[in-house]
Amino acid sequence: MISMDVWTTIKVLYNRGVSIRQIAKQLKISRNTVRKYLNKEGPPRYKKSARYGSKSKWEGWKKEIIEMYYNKKFVGSRIFEELKKRGAEGSRTGLYTYLKRIKQEDISGRIRERYETGPGDQAQFDWSPYTVRIGSEYRKIYVFCIILSFSRFKYYVASFDKTQQSVFLAIERAFRYFGGVPRRLLMDNAKQMVEEPNPRIFRWNRKFLEFLGYYGVEPNVHGIRRPFTKGKVEEPFSYLENHFIKGGEFKDFDDLLGKLQEFTDNYNRRHNLGINTTPAARFEEEKKHLGVLPRSYFVSMKEEWRKVNYDCLLSYGGNKYSVPFGYASKHVWVRSYLGYKVQIFSQSGKIIAEHLIPRIKGQVIIKDEHYRGLRRYNPTSIPRLRSRFLELFPGYEEFLEKLAVQKKASFRHHLGRIIALTEIYKREDVARALDSALEYNVFNHDYVFAYLTSNCDIEYRPFEQGSLFKDWDEGTIKSLNKDVRRDLGVYESVGG
Structure with a gap:
């Protein structure tokens, strides 16, 4: 390929009437080269040869490379080490070049039109695990987040576990915080909500459908390997980690919940570039379109139906907890509250006792006040x-x-x-x-x-x-x- 200077000279001489033979003689290039660039419309451009096309030694490992990069989130060096253990013969540089080509091919599949929902139409739900310092020890927690897609108005709540009860409670608390319910709830296909995630035989969890049916909300699950469909709820976790989790220390779990609520309120008052206003301001428009909340919380805890012994104790989660003596030999409802305390309800739904859940099972937790009437x-x-x-x-x-x-x-x-x-x-x-x-x-x-x-x-x-x-x-x-x-x-x- 000729340089830009030579190409310019060819064009100038030819426009002055100099013959192709004379141009080739002056520039010491062949006449065919002169003719080639006179016939081309644009200037010469370098085109890299496809050195790593189908001839790449990594072509036979394409499936494994895609699996490790997209699903297991391995970096290039880790992929190289894993494939070498399996007998791959390519070089490290060759793998990086081939991986770059795969990512370029994937770009076209990721180009999409921006999707916005109407007010009250959709909310997105997800959670993320973190390790934080609570008191004198480090504990693993799960932070749940629900965000209204139209206003970006969001709600965070933390839990020591991610059981179905905690998922239900997190969603309920968000609905109460919003003062209403959206028409649809978009989420992952986690086992707490989905029994069978295979698209061909997809099946929702029956109790989860009962739960959302109680609130009149339609469940939606995003497609496999299409995380951008619920991208609105992904970004708040990055902000949460950098502005709340990192460096955070809390006296106890109640202190964590209180500070998380304060963080949530402040975050909702922060300007959002995607909507060019604050979520709190836009929520004023959206809340008029939210569905009406039921008066009471959803209760479907047949597995948590317990009978109190005559010693005023009941068994739950590997521990024994006391209740007021008036409920001896009676049946009560029991549930775990965000994985850090047990709540006990009478048959009419009134809370009658609360206990913190001990970290070691096999404990007997008693409150003296439950026996004083005796x-x-x-x-x-x-x-x-x-x-x-x-x-x-x-x-x-x-x-x-x-x-x-x-x-x-x-x-x-x-x-x-x-x-x-x-x-x-x-x-x-x-x-x-x-x-x-x-x-x-x-x-x-x-x-x-x-x-x-x-x-x-x-x-x-x-x-x-x-x-x-x-x-x-x-x-x-x-x-x-x-x-x-x-x-x-x-x-x-x-x-x-």
Whole structure:
């Protein structure tokens, strides 16, 4: 190939009328060369020969190279080492050149049109593992992220695990944070959501469909080796890692969640180049198009249905956890909350206990407050118990007298235990139990307690010694404790 200077000279001489023979003689090139470049429209250009085409020694390893580079994310040097172990004969430079050619061929397949969704139409969901310092140790966590595709408004939440329960909880918390639900949710084909990822026999996880059906959201999965279809949720993880995870230290998991929420709020107020505004500002337009949230959270935890033992303990996840004594021998719901604590619910869905999950299994975790209502109170005089009962339940003199008739020998015991129930149940609930006792003419502590455990939820308040009379003023208590003479009829009426 001739140089640019020679080509220019050929053009200039020929335009001046110099013959091809004379041009070739002056420039010391052949006449055919002169004719070749006079017939070409443009200047001479260097064209590299296809030295590494089908003749490359790496051509026979193309499938393995693509698998290692795209799926296993190996760099060129690692691919070279792995293939050498398998008997490949090519050079390192030859592999790099061949890999470059593969990547150039792949560019055409990656060129695509930018895709945008309408407001409220789609959200994208994904998670990523990280190792962070929590307290005095390093722990592995998973950060879930849901981003609304239109506004780029996002929500992060962390968990110690990535179980299906934690996935459901992360999505639910995001929906509550948004104040509504999108029409579609785009995600990977992870086992928590997909039972069979093969496109020919693709099948969603039944419970996951039930979960999204509860919220009225259509599930979508992106294509294999097409991560750009959910690229909006990929970029926030890079920002999270560089601006929150790296160098972050947290006192405990609650501190991590709190700081992550603060980071999320600030990130949503940061200008986004893709939409040329802040996600928070654009979310104001999108939230009007979100679907309505159900009143309650999704509950489908048949595998987490547990019976409480008579020692007020239940087994879950290899450990035993205490619950308030009122739920002994009852069935309750149990779930793991983001992998770091256990939440226990009554049959009506009210939370009755929470425990941190220990790192070592086989532990028994007990809260003393769950047993305090079982303590036997110091004996006190019958007049004091009568006065306290009528103060708590004015107008229930009939119940008091019939209890005294039916339980002559143990009147004081039953009355004291009924009064003690007000420490863990609402006063109006205990009153309803007394009404039921009057209706069925049954007067004892056991019936009142059974009615409450079957129909009411515990409202625990820490018990303090002497709290049965904590509302009485000091003068009243002194007057009751002083030496007094009573008619023996008081005791005869109760069999005491």
